Amino acid sequence: MKELGKQSSLLINRFTANGAYLALQEGGEVLLPKSYLTGIEKEGQELEVFVYTDSEDRPVAVTNRPKALLDEFAVMEAKEITKFGAFMDWGLPKDLFVPKAEMRKPMEKGSRYLVRVCKDFKTNRLIGVSKYEDFLIKDTQGFQEGQETEVLLFEETDLGFKVLIEGNFEGLLYKNEIFQPVKIGDTLRAFIKKKRDDGKLDIQLLPIGREKYEEGAEKILEILKDQKFLPLHDKSSPEAIKELLGMSKKHFKQSIGQLYKAKKIRIQDDGIELV
CATH class of the missing domain: 2.40.50.140 (Nucleic acid-binding proteins)
Structure with missing residues (x-):
């Protein structure tokens, strides 16, 4: 069929x-x-x-659309674990079954995993497969550093988050470069930071190089147009800057430097204000 x-x-x-x-x-x-x-x-x-x-x-x-169609990936929660496999929530009345032999690692109830919807040709049924590496493309020559893309966060590691890029490539988003709330299952706009020798990609959520600071400056300018004053300055803590703006202190200082040179803001002892 x-x-x-x-x-x-x-x-x-x-x-x-x-x-x-x-x-x-x-x-x-x-x-x-x-x-x-x-x-x-x-x-x-x-x-x-x-x-x-x-x-x-x-x-x-x-008439429902599941989280993933045939040959597509999605992050799904394990609803029930049996000795034969796991039943995953993919948005339909009948859960998607991941056979034990198709698990990348043992699953736990309530945890979320990257699963690909596949056809079991022996039974002609749809099943889930969490051995995602078997389906990824290793050749990343088509990507350029700084290129904008879309990523799916699917697994947290000591370094950061593993991400699925455009449904076919694996990448890594480092924790020390995340300045906004994120969680497994989020789909985000991102940028290629580095192409690695192992075929994987390092990514970041902010544009690369000078464009990054231009975007940060625009964000600060929009806030100032609404609030007129922002209680942040060169001496503000990185935590305060991250909480209010979702960016690093270095990013913040570069951004307000651009706005100051453009005579868009005044830098006071207790913050910055719109000219």
């Missing part, structure tokens, strides 16, 4: 007491249960649905 694990637009063939039967592309039908119908649908109408198998391994359509 081509639709398994995918988001598809299917036509309503007929209605029964159980719901609506939708026409599959290669013939046959799949049930959209009555609980997903609003009551105004008509035969021949096209509906956007996700197709997977229910608790009895029968194909079924739902």
Whole structure:
């Protein structure tokens, strides 16, 4: 069945007491249960649905979109652990099963893991796989240092957070370069800091080089336009600067230096104010 694990637009063939039967592309039908119908649908109408198998391994359509489609990654919480594997919350009534053999490491209930949705060709069911390294692309030649990208935070380490870059590459975000609240499962705008020899990428959340300070200056300027005064200065503690602005002290000093040279602000003993 081509639709398994995918988001598809299917036509309503007929209605029964159980719901609506939708026409599959290669013939046959799949049930959209009555609980997903609003009551105004008509035969021949096209509906956007996700197709997977229910608790009895029968194909079924739902109008919910899961956290990940077939061959996609998402961070999922382990809801139940058994001797055979783990059941993950992926946003659908039936949890996604990760067989024990497909676990990268033993899972714990309530913890969150990076999981890829795959098809088990022996059973024709969707399963989860947490051995993410098997699916990553090692060749990072297409990336340039300073390039903007999108990352998914999926695992915390002693150094920082492992991130999935554009769904295909692994990177690392260092703790000492994070100046905003973040957590596992966050999708963030980021920038390539360094391309490493092992094929992985170091990333940071602020633009590289001078552009970084320009962005910081713009942030401070916007706050001053609203508040007129900011109780931060050269002698302010790094903790106070991080709490109010979400940036490092070095970043702050570079940014207000730009604004001062541009005659946008006045630097007082107790803070800075808009000119």
